[in-house]
Amino acid sequence: MARKRYSDEDALKVLREIDVYLYDGLDVVSSCRKARISDKTYYHWRKKFGGLVRSQLSEMRALRKENERLKEILTKLQLDKLILCLSPLELCRYILAKGLRNHGSKALF
Numbered sequence: 001m002a003r004k005r006y007s008d009e010d011a012l013k014v015l016r017e018i019d020v021y022l023y024d025g026l027d028v029v030s031s032c033r034k035a036r037i038s039d040k041t042y043y044h045w046r047k048k049f050g051g052l053v054r055s056q057l058s059e060m061r062a063l064r065k066e067n068e069r070l071k072e073i074l075t076k077l078q079l080d081k082l083i084l085c086l087s088p089l090e091l092c093r094y095i096l097a098k099g100l101r102n103h104g105s106k107a108l109f
Contacts, residue, residue, distance in 0.1 A: 008057055011045050018042060 006014065014035050021031035032039045052060070086094060 008049070008061070009054060012049060012052065012054060012057065015042075015045055015049060 014037060018028075018031045018035050021034055022028065026034070028042065029039050032042045035042075049057070083091060083094075
């Protein structure tokens with residue numbers, strides 16, 4: 001079987017198609033073969049998407065994007081906290097060790 005990448009929406013369509021085959025009385029392997037995917041892919045998608053519908057899929061994608069954005073903000077805040085907790089001498093040593101002397105257009109010291 002040739003390898004093909006499916007979008008999340010396409011994967012949901014194939015899962016629904018297989019559900020119809022299963023309802024008609026075919027077994028999982030035959031249904032997957034008819035839909036031109038492997039049974040391993042079917043079980044992976046079933047685990048990943050479960051009983052999602054298209055609207056829930058877009059909501060899940062938006063939540064993942066928001067989660068990534070919040071993780072980035074948290075990382076920056078943790079670095080700011082570290083800098084504020086250091087004494088001025090430790091901060092200078094940290095900056096020199098990391099090569100952070102120029103921060104944007106301004107020099108730090």
